[in-house]
Amino acid sequence: MELKEVLRFADEKVFSKTGKHLDDLQEAILKETLQGRKYATKIAQDRNCSEGYVRVAASELWKILSDVFGEDVTKVNVRAILERAKFYNSPSAILSNHVTFNNVNVCQERARSPTEPQNPQQTSKQLHIDLGDSPEIFTFFDRTSELSTLENWITHDRTRLIALLGISGIGKTTLSLSLIDRIKTQFDYVIYRSLGFSPTLDATLTNLLQIFSQQSEIPQNIETKIGQILDYLRKNRCLIVLDDVQMLLGSGQLAGQYKTGYEDYQLFFKLIAEVCHQSCLILNSWEKPREIARLSKDHHPVRCFVLGSLGEAAKEILNSQKLSDEETWETLIDIYQGNSLWLEFTATLIQELFGGRVSEFLQCEMPILDEGLQSQLSQPFGRLTQPELAVMVHLANQPEPVAVSQIFNKIPFSPSEIVNAVRSLGNRFLLDTQEQEQITLFSLNSVVKQYVKTQSS
Ligand SMILES: Nc1ncnc2c1ncn2[C@@H]1O[C@H](COP(=O)(O)OP(=O)(O)O)[C@@H](O)[C@H]1O
Ligand SMILES: [Mg+2]
Structure with missing residues (x-):
C-alpha cells in the first residue's frame, strides 16, 4: 500500500476523531516509522530540536492513534494496524461485490453484513478471500524485513512454492496472515487452510475446488481434481497458505517423511513447484518436508524461509x-x-x-520451562528416532558446540546413522549451527537443552 495513502488515511481518521489534523512533526514521525526507519535522530537534526522532544511527540502520537484505532499502537505495529484498518475501512473493498468474504475471521461482522449478498455472483476477476478458521490476529509486532522478503519473492520473483519454516511458536501462522493482509489485493483468490487435523490430499483438494468452483460439481477422481486445481492456478493469480503441514509428516522416522496415506501430498507440492502457473502456495511447518529441500536446490521457483527470533x-x-x-x-x-x-x-x-x-x-x-512450553516441545520430541534422541542427549551434556565427527563413537550408532540424525534434527529446527574455522559446529539452545535434560534425567 502506498505510503502517501496510509498517511492520508491516518490523518483523516485522527481528524474525524479529534477534529485536528496531524501536525508536521507527527506526520514526519509517522512517515519515518512507516518506512521502518529510526526516526528520532534524523527528525531532530532536520528540525533542529532535541531527540527527547521528538520522542515525547512520538509517544503522544502513539497515544492519539491508539485512541483512534481502539488498540495499542506502537512504532512497531503502527504500519500493520494502519494498513489493516485502511483495508477494512474501505467501503469499496467491503461492501461492493469486488471482494467476496467467506469466513474471514478478522472482520466477522463485516463479513456477515446484511448489505453483502450471501452468494454473490462471481465474475472472473474479483478478489475472493477465504481464510477458513484462521486465528484472529490482535497484535502484530515488527517482522518488517521478513514481510518484505516474502512479498518480494511472491510479487517480484514470482516464486510458486514457499516453505515458511521454524520451530513451533516462532510466529509462522501470525506472519503468514499478516502477509496475506499486506498483499491480498494483488490476487484473485486468497485462501488460508490449516492442515492441523491431517486431512487427506483428496479432502484438501475438494475443499480448494469448492472455493474455486462454487456451485459446479467436484470430480471424484483425484487426478482430475489436481488437474482442475492447476488450471485455476494458471488462469487466476492465487495465494494459498497451507498451515501446519507438519501434521502430514510421520513420527519415529527421519524428519520430513509423510505419514502412511499422505504420500501423495508430496507429488502435489512437486507439481505446484514444477508446473507453469501464476500462483503461489505457502506451506507453514515446524518440520521441513523432504521434497522441499531438493526442489529448492534445483532451478524451480521454490524457496525456504526459516523464521527466527522476533528480536x-x-x-x-x-x-x-x-x-x-x-x-x-x-x-x-x-x-x-x-x-x-x-x-x-x-x-x-x-x-x-x-x-x-x-x-x-x-x-x-x-x-x-513453563508447562505449556514443555508441551509445545514435546511434539517434535515425540517424533524423534533413537539415533536422534541419542544425539540430543549427547549435545545437551556438552558445554561447547561440537562437530558431527566429535559425536562418532560417543553414542552407540554408526557414523551414517549419526550424520542422518543430525541432518534430520536440523530439519526439525532443534539444532543451532555455527561455522568456525571451516568446521560446522552444532549445539542446543538453552531452552531445548534444559528440556532434554529434564526428559532424560
Ligand atoms: N510478530 C508478532 N507480533 C505479535 N505476536 C506474535 C508475533 N508472532 C507471533 N506472535 C504470537 O506468538 C504466538 C505464536 O505465534 P504463531 O504464529 O502461532 O507461531 P507458529 O505458527 O510458528 O507456531 C501467538 O500467540 C502469536 O500471537
Ligand atoms: Mg502455527
Missing part, C-alpha cells in the same frame, strides 16, 4: 503483559530465543508468580 520487537510482548524491570528484558528474550509463544508462556508465569518482576524471575536457575 527487539519481542519487548512489545513483554510490554503487553505488563512486566517490569525493562532493563532485563533483553536477557529474558535471549534466553527464550525471541520465540513469541515461549515468551508469552513465560511472561504469564512471571506475572502470576513474580508479580511481573523480570529481575526476580531471572534469579532462578535459568531457563525455567
Whole structure:
C-alpha cells in the first residue's frame, strides 16, 4: 500500500476523531516509522530540536492513534494496524461485490453484513478471500524485513512454492496472515487452510475446488481434481497458505517423511513447484518436508524461509503483559530465543508468580520451562528416532558446540546413522549451527537443552 495513502488515511481518521489534523512533526514521525526507519535522530537534526522532544511527540502520537484505532499502537505495529484498518475501512473493498468474504475471521461482522449478498455472483476477476478458521490476529509486532522478503519473492520473483519454516511458536501462522493482509489485493483468490487435523490430499483438494468452483460439481477422481486445481492456478493469480503441514509428516522416522496415506501430498507440492502457473502456495511447518529441500536446490521457483527470533520487537510482548524491570528484558528474550509463544508462556508465569518482576524471575536457575512450553516441545520430541534422541542427549551434556565427527563413537550408532540424525534434527529446527574455522559446529539452545535434560534425567 502506498505510503502517501496510509498517511492520508491516518490523518483523516485522527481528524474525524479529534477534529485536528496531524501536525508536521507527527506526520514526519509517522512517515519515518512507516518506512521502518529510526526516526528520532534524523527528525531532530532536520528540525533542529532535541531527540527527547521528538520522542515525547512520538509517544503522544502513539497515544492519539491508539485512541483512534481502539488498540495499542506502537512504532512497531503502527504500519500493520494502519494498513489493516485502511483495508477494512474501505467501503469499496467491503461492501461492493469486488471482494467476496467467506469466513474471514478478522472482520466477522463485516463479513456477515446484511448489505453483502450471501452468494454473490462471481465474475472472473474479483478478489475472493477465504481464510477458513484462521486465528484472529490482535497484535502484530515488527517482522518488517521478513514481510518484505516474502512479498518480494511472491510479487517480484514470482516464486510458486514457499516453505515458511521454524520451530513451533516462532510466529509462522501470525506472519503468514499478516502477509496475506499486506498483499491480498494483488490476487484473485486468497485462501488460508490449516492442515492441523491431517486431512487427506483428496479432502484438501475438494475443499480448494469448492472455493474455486462454487456451485459446479467436484470430480471424484483425484487426478482430475489436481488437474482442475492447476488450471485455476494458471488462469487466476492465487495465494494459498497451507498451515501446519507438519501434521502430514510421520513420527519415529527421519524428519520430513509423510505419514502412511499422505504420500501423495508430496507429488502435489512437486507439481505446484514444477508446473507453469501464476500462483503461489505457502506451506507453514515446524518440520521441513523432504521434497522441499531438493526442489529448492534445483532451478524451480521454490524457496525456504526459516523464521527466527522476533528480536527487539519481542519487548512489545513483554510490554503487553505488563512486566517490569525493562532493563532485563533483553536477557529474558535471549534466553527464550525471541520465540513469541515461549515468551508469552513465560511472561504469564512471571506475572502470576513474580508479580511481573523480570529481575526476580531471572534469579532462578535459568531457563525455567513453563508447562505449556514443555508441551509445545514435546511434539517434535515425540517424533524423534533413537539415533536422534541419542544425539540430543549427547549435545545437551556438552558445554561447547561440537562437530558431527566429535559425536562418532560417543553414542552407540554408526557414523551414517549419526550424520542422518543430525541432518534430520536440523530439519526439525532443534539444532543451532555455527561455522568456525571451516568446521560446522552444532549445539542446543538453552531452552531445548534444559528440556532434554529434564526428559532424560
Ligand atoms: N510478530 C508478532 N507480533 C505479535 N505476536 C506474535 C508475533 N508472532 C507471533 N506472535 C504470537 O506468538 C504466538 C505464536 O505465534 P504463531 O504464529 O502461532 O507461531 P507458529 O505458527 O510458528 O507456531 C501467538 O500467540 C502469536 O500471537
Ligand atoms: Mg502455527
